[in-house]
Amino acid sequence: DAKTTQPPSMDCAEGRAANLPCNHSTISGNEYVYWYRQIHSQGPQYIIHGLKNNETNEMASLIITEDRKSSTLILPHATLRDTAVYYCIVRVQETGNQFYFGTGTSLTVIP
Amino acid sequence: NAGVMQNPRHLVRRRGQEARLRCSPMKGHSHVYWYRQLPEEGLKFMVYLQKENIIDESGMPKERFSAEFPKEGPSILRIQQVVRGDSAAYFCASSHLSSTTYEQYFGPGTRLTVT
Numbered sequence: 001d002a003k004t005t006q007p008p009s010m011d012c013a014e015g016r017a018a019n020l021p022c023n024h025s026t027i028s029g030n031e032y033v034y035w036y037r038q039i040h041s042q043g044p045q046y047i048i049h050g051l052k053n054n055e056t057n058e059m060a061s062l063i064i065t066e067d068r069k070s071s072t073l074i075l076p077h078a079t080l081r082d083t084a085v086y087y088c089i090v091r092v093q094e095t096g097n098q099f100y101f102g103t104g105t106s107l108t109v110i111p
Numbered sequence: 112n113a114g115v116m117q118n119p120r121h122l123v124r125r126r127g128q129e130a131r132l133r134c135s136p137m138k139g140h141s142h143v144y145w146y147r148q149l150p151e152e153g154l155k156f157m158v159y160l161q162k163e164n165i166i167d168e169s170g171m172p173k174e175r176f177s178a179e180f181p182k183e184g185p186s187i188l189r190i191q192q193v194v195r196g197d198s199a200a201y202f203c204a205s206s207h208l209s210s211t212t213y214e215q216y217f218g219p220g221t222r223l224t225v226t
Contacts (some may be wrong), residue, residue, distance in 0.1 A: 041220070042200050043217030044154065098167070101154040103153050
């Protein structure tokens with residue numbers, strides 16, 4: 001699975017959009033981009049995933065560049081409860097493939 | 112629909128004792144994964160199991176660690192003769208056999224402290 005690079009930490013004002021970048025320049029054609037977050041040592045929580053097209057769900061939006069070498073997770077209106085470590089993971093979408101968690105981005109939402 | 116359940120949530124063992132961690136996957140899920148998270152680090156994959164089968168144990172230490180997922184009952188991660196370096200949070204995740212998205216749903220974790 002390809003390696004990802006994320007900034008170690010970010011701040012965001014409450015109510016503003018949080019944009020979390022991820023570089024995955026060695027991603028291959030059959031690898032998906034997944035985002036998880038971990039709130040204060042709880043179990044990681046699935047957020048969203050995508051292959052080529054931008055994706056949106058009730059939690060967030062995922063913007064993937066055309067060359068797929070980077071992506072951005074967008075939390076449209078950050079709240080204090082969004083303070084967490086966010087992990088960007090690329091993985092071949094097959095049952096049984098484990099997720100390789102890096103060190104992620106520690107997002108702090110500031111009141 | 113209950114999520115992934117793990118127990119105990121906290122476990123304290125003395126060096127040399129055995130630790131047993133249990134994981135009940137989400138209803139309808141037949142794939143279970145175990146991860147370990149050391150302090151200030153990301154999660155590291157340990158083992159992937161389906162009912163009665165170990166599919167991938169490439170992340171498991173060669174000694175003292177074992178895992179099972181019996182036909183009935185929860186998945187068990189067993190650590191024999193624990194040492195201080197085993198102190199960590201152990202997370203279980205499950206996924207659905209026929210899922211087309213393959214995301215994994217994580218439990219709350221078991222925090223093992225070896226004294």
